[in-house]
Amino acid sequence: MANSPQSKKRAKQNEARYAINKARRSRIRTYLRKVEEAIASGDQDAAAAALKSAQPELMRGVTKGVMHKNTASRKVSRLASRVKALA
Incomplete structure (x- = not known):
């Protein structure tokens, strides 16, 4: 327990x-x-738009110290490749 x-x-x-x-x-x-x-719905336009809005939010988490830079980059990379695969 905090005393001082x-x-x-x-x-x-x-x-x-x-x-x-x-x-x-x-x-x-x-x-x-x-x-x-x-991505699950198979709508590439919606997925690309959602990814575009999620990317700055992930990087903001990095600058605020919530997650590591490599973690955010890895997540963005994997999502981007999955969105691209919908085409």
Whole structure:
């Protein structure tokens, strides 16, 4: 349990940061799910549009420290190849 004023402040900051990061992760997953659903439906135009909107969201997660750069790049690459395969 936090005792010193500094550790109390850090605990409070950690809770706030956790909530923000959780919301960001959830938002990214939503965008990824939209791409997955568009791919599953077989609609290439919708899938390409969904991917185009998901890409900046993934990279924003990288700049905010929610995920690693290589992880986001890998996800974008795999989704892009799956969208391209629909053609």
